Amino acid sequence: MSIVFERTRGMVDMPLHYCPGCTHGIIHRLVAESLVELGLMDDAVCVSSVGCSVFTYNYFDCDAYQASHGRAAAVATGSKRVLKDRTVFTYQGDGDLAAIGTAETVHAAARGENVTIIYVNNAIYGMTGGQMAPTTLVGQKATTSPNGRSAELQGYPIRVCEMLSTLDGTAFAERVSVHNPANVRKAKKAIKKAFEVQTAKQGFSIVEILSTCSTNWGLNPTDSLKWLEDNMIPYYPLGNFKTPEEN
Amino acid sequence: MAFTEEVIFAGFGGQGVLSMGRMVAYAGMLKGMNVSWLPSYGPEMRGGTANCNVIVSDGLIGSPVVADADTLIVMNRPSLDKFESWVRPGGKILVNSSLIDIKVTRDDVEAFYYPVNEVAAECGNLKAANMVMLGAYIKHRSFLEENDLLGAFLKVFGEAKKNLLPLNEKAVAAGATLV
Amino acid sequence: MEKMLMKGNEAVGAAAIKAGCKYFFGYPITPQNELPEYMSRELPKNGGTYLQAESEIGAINMVFGAAGAGARVMTSSSSPGIALKQEGISYLCGAELPCVIVNMSRSGPGLGGIQPAQGDYFQATRGGGNGDYYTPVYAPASIQETVDLVQEAFDVADTYRTPVIILGDGMIGQMMESVEFKDIQKRRLPQKDWALKEHVEKGSKKLINSLYIKPEEMEPHLQKIFGKYDVIKKEEVRYEKFNCEGADVVAVAYGTVSRIVRNAIKKLEEDGIKLGLIRPITLWPFPFEAFDEISPETKAFLSVEMSMGQMIDDVKIANAGRLPVEFYGRPGGIVPKPIEVVDKVKEILGGAK
Ligand SMILES: Cc1ncc(C[n+]2csc(CCOP(=O)(O)OP(=O)(O)O)c2C)c(N)n1
Ligand code: SF4
Ligand SMILES: [Mg+2]
Numbered sequence: 001m002s003i004v005f006e007r008t009r010g011m012v013d014m015p016l017h018y019c020p021g022c023t024h025g026i027i028h029r030l031v032a033e034s035l036v037e038l039g040l041m042d043d044a045v046c047v048s049s050v051g052c053s054v055f056t057y058n059y060f061d062c063d064a065y066q067a068s069h070g071r072a073a074a075v076a077t078g079s080k081r082v083l084k085d086r087t088v089f090t091y092q093g094d095g096d097l098a099a100i101g102t103a104e105t106v107h108a109a110a111r112g113e114n115v116t117i118i119y120v121n122n123a124i125y126g127m128t129g130g131q132m133a134p135t136t137l138v139g140q141k142a143t144t145s146p147n148g149r150s151a152e153l154q155g156y157p158i159r160v161c162e163m164l165s166t167l168d169g170t171a172f173a174e175r176v177s178v179h180n181p182a183n184v185r186k187a188k189k190a191i192k193k194a195f196e197v198q199t200a201k202q203g204f205s206i207v208e209i210l211s212t213c214s215t216n217w218g219l220n221p222t223d224s225l226k227w228l229e230d231n232m233i234p235y236y237p238l239g240n241f242k243t244p245e246e247n
Numbered sequence: 248m249a250f251t252e253e254v255i256f257a258g259f260g261g262q263g264v265l266s267m268g269r270m271v272a273y274a275g276m277l278k279g280m281n282v283s284w285l286p287s288y289g290p291e292m293r294g295g296t297a298n299c300n301v302i303v304s305d306g307l308i309g310s311p312v313v314a315d316a317d318t319l320i321v322m323n324r325p326s327l328d329k330f331e332s333w334v335r336p337g338g339k340i341l342v343n344s345s346l347i348d349i350k351v352t353r354d355d356v357e358a359f360y361y362p363v364n365e366v367a368a369e370c371g372n373l374k375a376a377n378m379v380m381l382g383a384y385i386k387h388r389s390f391l392e393e394n395d396l397l398g399a400f401l402k403v404f405g406e407a408k409k410n411l412l413p414l415n416e417k418a419v420a421a422g423a424t425l426v
Numbered sequence: 427m428e429k430m431l432m433k434g435n436e437a438v439g440a441a442a443i444k445a446g447c448k449y450f451f452g453y454p455i456t457p458q459n460e461l462p463e464y465m466s467r468e469l470p471k472n473g474g475t476y477l478q479a480e481s482e483i484g485a486i487n488m489v490f491g492a493a494g495a496g497a498r499v500m501t502s503s504s505s506p507g508i509a510l511k512q513e514g515i516s517y518l519c520g521a522e523l524p525c526v527i528v529n530m531s532r533s534g535p536g537l538g539g540i541q542p543a544q545g546d547y548f549q550a551t552r553g554g555g556n557g558d559y560y561t562p563v564y565a566p567a568s569i570q571e572t573v574d575l576v577q578e579a580f581d582v583a584d585t586y587r588t589p590v591i592i593l594g595d596g597m598i599g600q601m602m603e604s605v606e607f608k609d610i611q612k613r614r615l616p617q618k619d620w621a622l623k624e625h626v627e628k629g630s631k632k633l634i635n636s637l638y639i640k641p642e643e644m645e646p647h648l649q650k651i652f653g654k655y656d657v658i659k660k661e662e663v664r665y666e667k668f669n670c671e672g673a674d675v676v677a678v679a680y681g682t683v684s685r686i687v688r689n690a691i692k693k694l695e696e697d698g699i700k701l702g703l704i705r706p707i708t709l710w711p712f713p714f715e716a717f718d719e720i721s722p723e724t725k726a727f728l729s730v731e732m733s734m735g736q737m738i739d740d741v742k743i744a745n746a747g748r749l750p751v752e753f754y755g756r757p758g759g760i761v762p763k764p765i766e767v768v769d770k771v772k773e774i775l776g777g778a779k
Contacts, residue, residue: 099481288600
């Protein structure tokens with residue numbers, strides 16, 4: 001009998017706490033598989049942030065920190081400056097990275113910190129129960145934008161990859177999605193590439209992954225995938241924004 | 248002695264255990280009693296268990312945390328496992344026997360088994376299982392009547408859900424006949 | 427007005443709106459989310475503005491801006507978020523700006539946990555930011571008291587030009603009880619002639635500032651602020667004393683813990699033991715005067731807290747070495763049961779009397 005599917009060695013054998021259908025789980029798997037395939041799993045350092053993914057430190061089979069809300073990029077900076085040859089990555093939500101952690105993120109990129117950011121954008125604060133995030137789309141309802149986000153009152157959602165790719169310190173920035181198998185494959189490629197950029201000491205790398213939150217979007221998991229495709233991708237176009245020149 | 252009733256409602260998210268508690272609290276308040284309602288909160292709510300503590304009293308309410316419940320209402324099995332020991336000796340446990348296939352193990356409490364899911368389905372909507380249980384509950388603890396609960400229903404769910412009143416009336420009445 | 431069953435977090439919002447609060451700057455954190463959510467729904471209907479900041483640091487500085495412009499303004503969070511606000515609170519105190527800050531506290535240090543705790547007593551009463559300052563701190567024990575104190579807090583803030591903290595916990599935030607919105611006693615509030623106005627009056631430049639670069643100016647600035655603190659200590663101390671006359675032991679407890687002590691009082695009565703309760707309602711200023719008279723029967727004070735012991739320092743100061751000061755605490759999000767307090771009291775008295 002041949003094995004067609006198995007748990008990646010990069011993840012600890014324990015049930016994930018995510019809601020049924022949440023795409024955080026897929027993204028975990030992609031990150032772990034990428035690190036394993038690149039031979040980086042054993043010396044990886046995960047910086048978990050504050051959001052639904054706060055417990056990633058339990059799931060990835062590597063050393064980890066748990067950072068305060070928004071500060072993961074700063075913690076990663078400190079860690080990487082000491083542990084120059086380890087693969088340091090953060091795993092952050094959109095509230096964590098693009099609201100409270102904007103300063104830390106922008107400055108880590110500007111300094112060209114040689115770390116990788118796994119940025120999970122689900123357009124909502126998941127963990128705290130569905131409040132408006134900096135990435136919530138105009139018109140999208142959230143518990144603190146009960147009538148839908150209004151551009152006049154709350155401004156516009158932030159496109160992180162586009163913003164960071166203007167900075168000279170950013171070496172790699174790509175936006176991907178995990179709403180169907182073809183995109184899951186592309187997402188893994190991008191994640192692998194980002195880690196390779198770090199290994200080659202080329203500078204700051206970020207992969208933004210569009211993700212679902214059925215629980216707080218008020219949709220079932222299948223409709224959530226469709227909602228992501230129909231609403232998020234038009235505003236957050238997929239693709240590579242920056243990549244180091246081959247030499 | 249002053250009247251005080253301390254209740255724990257427990258089940259999984261979606262069974263309406265938090266609203267059961269709110270209805271009892273609201274109904275108690277409308278009858279002029281002091282009430283408190285304290286829910287469990289946090290990520291454990293995510294698809295997991297939910298519970299609330301309700302205290303109704305004609306005196307001042309001390310701790311809102313129910314440590315020795317007069318009544319425990321359990322809507323699913325993990326809730327019975329978790330809270331069976333939280334009932335005071337001589338207290339009552341009302342068990343949703345549609346979903347709980349084990350018996351209460353303690354012999355210093357009174358246990359009652361009601362298939363509230365089936366009864367609710369017969370009334371026309373499985374979602375009314377919590378109301379069936381409440382109908383049974385108020386027969387055991389006679390400080391509330393069916394009308395008090397229905398008055399509280401409108402307060403908890405708002406006038407917009409008025410159309411659901413007949414179903415809930417039926418469910419409460421059906422629950423009352425189980426006792 | 428008719429009684430309503432309200433959740434603590436929402437009741438805070440309703441009370442603030444009733445007190446004329448027009449601006450609220452929030453950021454999500456459990457267990458206070460229902461407050462910003464309530465404000466996002468209700469403030470706009472009442473002619474106000476709700477804004478979600480990018481962080482608690484953002485929110486507290488938005489408060490600085492709005493308070494400096496003379497508005498009644500509020501922000502809220504829970505422990506780790508309140509920690510982030512400390513710099514802003516220090517600046518608000520330095521610039522003498524009135525506002526109300528709500529902390530529905532949870533356990534720490536660090537990310538800690540989300541269940542109710544009282545580990546922020548030091549942070550609230552000692553000032554978590556830099557420099558010489560205090561803020562009045564109210565610790566309600568019921569939703570009704572929360573509603574009353576929130577309204578009071580806005581008036582106290584305006585009277586003394588100071589931030590005021592409402593220190594609840596996860597239980598106060600999440601619990602529902604019946605509330606009535608009574609009119610609080612009206613105070614004569616000073617004009618906010620120091621605030622920036624929509625229409626500029628020529629020759630009356632306004633400056634909202636905490637920078638006094640010359641020591642000979644900074645010192646009198648602090649003396650002036652502490653002069654206000656002396657008045658607050660005289661006029662605004664609040665506490666409740668219950669069952670203390672002839673008590674064997676007097677417990678000291680605030681917020682929800684005081685209610686657990688009340689259950690313990692009843693249980694101990696059955697055993698012929700009299701437990702008294704001093705319940706500080708203002709944590710700063712601390713009600714030292716409540717400790718002036720001690721019954722000759724009283725053998726000890728017992729500080730009961732949901733922490734490793736913080737208020738006990740104030741109890742010791744108040745006690746001034748007269749009686750033993752004992753402690754019972756459950757930290758980390760554990761809520762003590764009345765029976766634990768009963769057992770502790772019996773232990774202090776050397777077994778059953
Ligand atoms: C200083 C501080 N503020 C607020 C919080 C509460 N908090 C926990 S998770 C979270 C947001 C999570 O949203 P996001 O980063 O988008 O992650 P998601 O849950 O959506 O994956 C917040 C605000 C906190 N823990 N610390
Ligand atoms: S709340 Fe949303 S983001 Fe969090 S685990 Fe559930 S579905 Fe995923
Ligand atoms: Mg998010």
